[in-house]
Amino acid sequence: MALVLSPAGIVLHLRDDKSWIPHPGCWSLFGGAVEVGELPAEAVLRELQEKLGLDEVACRPLWRVVDTHGDGRLLTIFEARTPLRPDQMVLTEGQALDAFEYDAALELKLAPFCRHVLERYLLESQRA
Numbered sequence: 001m002a003l004v005l006s007p008a009g010i011v012l013h014l015r016d017d018k019s020w021i022p023h024p025g026c027w028s029l030f031g032g033a034v035e036v037g038e039l040p041a042e043a044v045l046r047e048l049q050e051k052l053g054l055d056e057v058a059c060r061p062l063w064r065v066v067d068t069h070g071d072g073r074l075l076t077i078f079e080a081r082t083p084l085r086p087d088q089m090v091l092t093e094g095q096a097l098d099a100f101e102y103d104a105a106l107e108l109k110l111a112p113f114c115r116h117v118l119e120r121y122l123l124e125s126q127r128a
């Protein structure tokens with residue numbers, strides 16, 4: 001799962017409003033399952049290419065955590081820095097794409113796990 005940082009702020013997508021997907025109508029981070037034979041660092045680059053059309057992105061692993069809000073998967077959280085702004089990205093899943101400053105992001109209706117990741121990221125960057 002990636003916390004995408006663009007010059008305009010944290011990039012999030014608004015999930016579709018379909019009742020059969022997790023967290024419909026919530027804003028969320030980008031990510032997806034690691035495929036067989038793939039490393040998490042490879043999976044995050046593939047996901048960002050597939051879901052945002054990002055090629056130029058510098059990823060750094062932040063921490064690993066069990067997704068207790070979801071299906072219990074072990075997730076690796078990455079910080080992904082891109083020089084592109086949201087209007088230069090191509091969203092392939094979801095109804096909207098935008099970038100937010102931290103405070104504004106925390107005011108959104110966020111998927112619960114994304115809120116947890118953003119809050120921890122903020123806390124750890126303040127400590128650093």
Ligand SMILES: Nc1nc2c([nH]c(=O)n2[C@H]2C[C@H](O)[C@@H](COP(=O)(O)OP(=O)(O)OP(=O)(O)O)O2)c(=O)[nH]1
Pocket residue numbers: 014015016018021022031032033093094095
């Ligand atoms: N993230 C996201 N997934 C969506 C949206 N609309 C939609 O139909 N989907 C589908 C594709 C995903 O395979 C499925 C589950 O979403 P998810 O966010 O839990 O995906 P995931 O981590 O399992 O990732 P993936 O490997 O399936 O891509 O819902 C949307 O707006 N955002």
